[in-house]
Amino acid sequence: MCADIVNPTELPQVELDELIGLFFPDTDSGVGVFHEVDASEMPADANRLLNHCEHMTVTIEDFHHGEVDVKVLEEHDSDTHYSRKILLTRKSDGGVVQYGIVRLDMSTLPQVVQDQIRERKIPLGRILISHDVMRAVRLEKLFRIEAGEELASCFGADPGADIFGRTAWMFCNGKPAIELLEIVNLG
Template structure:
C-alpha cells in the first residue's frame, strides 16, 4: 500500500462520524476537475486552505459555527458551517477530523475553543502545513444539508475531500461542501 492510499480520507468514514448512513447527508458521486463546473471548480480544485479560498471568493472573512463534535482517542471531529461575516450567508459545510498528536497543545486548544476555522488557526500559528486535495464530489444534498445551506431539494452542489499535513504528518481529514 502506498502513502497516498494509506492517508486518503475515506468519504463514508468521515460522514459516518455524524450520520448513521452517508445518504442521510447527501448522495455523493466522485468527479474529475474537468467535470466540475465553475464556480465550484475554482472553489474546490486546488491544494489550498478552504478558509482562505472562500474568504477570497466571497470577499468576506468567515466565521465558524460548530454544529456537533466527537472525540475518539487522539482524534477530535466536528461538523461545521462557515458563514460570511458581511451578511451571515452560509458558504460551506464541513466535517473535520483532527489527529491532535500532530498539532501541538496551543493549536489544539485554540481549535477546540470552536471560535476560529481550523485553517485560520493553522495559518495564525504558522504551522508548517500542506493541503492535499484527494477527491472532488458532485453532491445532491439530503434534507438537513438543504436546510443548512438554504438549498432547494434536488439542487446539485460540489465538495471535496482533502488532507492537511502538519509538519509532514497527516493531521487533518476534511470533507468540504461549498455553495457558490
C-alpha cells in the same frame, strides 16, 4: 494531488463513508448522495473553490471578499482525535458558504492550537496559519452531491439539488493530520 508530501504509496485515503459516519451513523446520510467527478464536470465557481491545494478558509474568504466565521454544528472529542461538523458563514451577512466535516489527529498539533480549535470560535485554517503550523493540503477527490435534507437546509437549497465538494488531507509538520470533507454553497 498537488504537492509531493510523502511517498505516494504511503498516502492515506480519506474514507468518505467513515468520515460522514461520525455524524450520520445510519446509511441514509443527511449530507446526500456523492458522485465522484472530474474538475471539467463542475461549474467554474465550484472548480475555483474546490480544485486546489490551499486552505479552504483562505480560498473562501478570497472568493467572498471578506472573512468568515465558523459555526460548529456537532463535535466529538477523544484523547487522540477531534471531529466536528461545521458551517462557515460570511461575517458580512451571515450567509452560509461552506459545510464541512473534519477529523483531526490532535497529536500532530501543538497544545495551544488544540486548545484554540476546541474553543470553536475561529476557522481551522486561520488557527493553523496564525500559529505557523507547517502544513500542506492534498486534494483527493471532487464530488457532485445530490443534497440530502441537512445539507439542503443549511444551504437554503432543495433536497436533491446538485452541490459540489471535495475530500482532502491536510498534513501538519509532514504528518497526515486532518481529514477534510468540504462542500461549497454556490447559491
